[in-house]
Amino acid sequence: MDKTFAVIMAGGVGARFWPASRAARPKQLLDLTGSGTTMIAATLARLAPEIPKERVLVVTGRATADAIRDALPSIPRENVLAEPVGRNTAPCIGWAALHARRRDPDAVLAVLPSDHLVRKPEGFHAALRKAVGAARRGALVTCGITPDRPETGFGYIELGEETADGVRRVARFVEKPDLDTAKGYVASGRFVWNSGMFFFSAARVLAEIARQMPELMRGLEAIDAGIGAGDERAVVDRVFPKLPAQSIDYGVMEGAAEISCVPVDFGWSDLGSWSAAHDLSPKDADGNAFGADVVAIDARGCLVRAPSDLLVALVGVEDLVVVDTGDCLLVCRKDRAQDVKPVLDILKERGRTDLL
């Protein structure tokens, strides 16, 4: 796909995967499903048939940039953009768009999260080609995941008429619904999950930023001048902290005149918790996913992650998440996996920043 640049957003901290995820080792640097590779390396591998490595840009935080470069040795080091401070996705994408536009004025961006799971890569490739095609024709495009359950943790997109093969107009974006509303959405067949994947030309998204987020655009113009002057890092350090912390969803997509959506079904998961990691990991006959040396006696439905030199014995337990990292041990009921974050709040209160 000529002129197409991937922009992998790798700024997330993935607190829900504590203690495996840490400030310096966020979710995208973990192998959460026993695949043998990190999530971000899997994201890159998935792109390889469509987009060459030289046209993959990664945006991450400065604290994790080197770890990201190490995890993706085939990516040119300068393609990893390190934010001095996270300002949500609009500044992140705007910055990447500057780089893509400098390399090719007709650059089209495929903006992708670094820490999501795709179980059907061929479906992903087909969707990518459709979405990039629409973006090349000037559209602002999002991917919408065909829902398989009335999930209340995601925003939804209501689809309008088809504008091209496999491309629908977006009727509206809706916030995370309550369960009854979500059930109605799923039953209607007209709603898809907002996946956090976006496709547009660099020129178009920068034009939308200029129109809808002029303050951000002024900052981006300063950075672009810094790139031209060989002074990018200093300018980014000065400018980035003052940029508005806004998502591309709110800042650009929802205020645009028309948005396109490619509805997809390629075995997507945002892997939002240890419970999802258990769901999507290979399991034994008792429903256990053991990424560790385990002796199990009457254990069922458990996820275990531990260093190879720790022997884990489970006796008579069900539906537990057990994660040992040597310095921290989490034992959590699987259906309470969303409640790992409060542990981090307590550690902060106790001043245990070494464990965050």
Place this chain on the structure above:
Amino acid sequence: MDKTFAVIMAGGVGARFWPASRAARPKQLLDLTGSGTTMIAATLARLAPEIPKERVLVVTGRATADAIRDALPSIPRENVLAEPVGRNTAPCIGWAALHARRRDPDAVLAVLPSDHLVRKPEGFHAALRKAVGAARRGALVTCGITPDRPETGFGYIELGEETADGVRRVARFVEKPDLDTAKGYVASGRFVWNSGMFFFSAARVLAEIARQMPELMRGLEAIDAGIGAGDERAVVDRVFPKLPAQSIDYGVMEGAAEISCVPVDFGWSDLGSWSAAHDLSPKDADGNAFGADVVAIDARGCLVRAPSDLLVALVGVEDLVVVDTGDCLLVCRKDRAQDVKPVLDILKERGRTDLL
């Protein structure tokens, strides 16, 4: 108590407290209830007001003898008798009796397990004085614990008439009963638990061994000659493995013409499992006993033991035993704590003797 020798039996391996207990660090060397001291040191401390350290003998296995000596630095090193191989309690007590008799022909022995809990030491002291008094008058004496529940894991003693203040004749020993039988025993008020504490003069128990266990007596006579000849260790190494592996209960007490029993109620527990350790440890308002650095979110009824440099987070879990030793982690439902032993069997099968 002149002429009274304590014999602390410290040969147990305490597999039910794996992974805290190991071959080289058995139960008696652990602090299982957060008391701040090992069980064997607590046993010794309990004796201190009644029996001087010089008259405390400890019998243990050779692999743990040095660790026992380190745990009891106030005991003369030669008072720790190291068996080359465990042969149950009759040979152990017989050997200790030889040493006591050599030091004092009128020696009276108070034979005590090293790994039981006594929560009312003053009650223990009163019982000790009564039992030693009866033993000094020539009786074979056991302590019987007044039951507070229809426990099916212990043998029971049926009590006969009183023969002295606080001393009853033993009507009979009975095996571990089923639950209905146990309920009947408790309701009758005539039954006590067999505690594994014994009191008799060295002369009397050796005479009983000579009468009832002549093969053991021949071995003990050889060892006694070895002691006299300054050649004890070599003789013990040769003789001990051939001694009959028999308990004092079966080998001596049950076959004796008359046994006395001092019924007691001094807050005794044999601490038979992690569940008992939880019962007997100090607990917070949620019923948790945390011997570790723990962050708990909706955790109830849990026992945690971990090294001080491991942060343990519990989320939404109830009635779990969580024990981390750095090389092993046990996560066990508390009411399945009896099933820790099969873990050891599996580790043996896997050749992981390093973890036993």
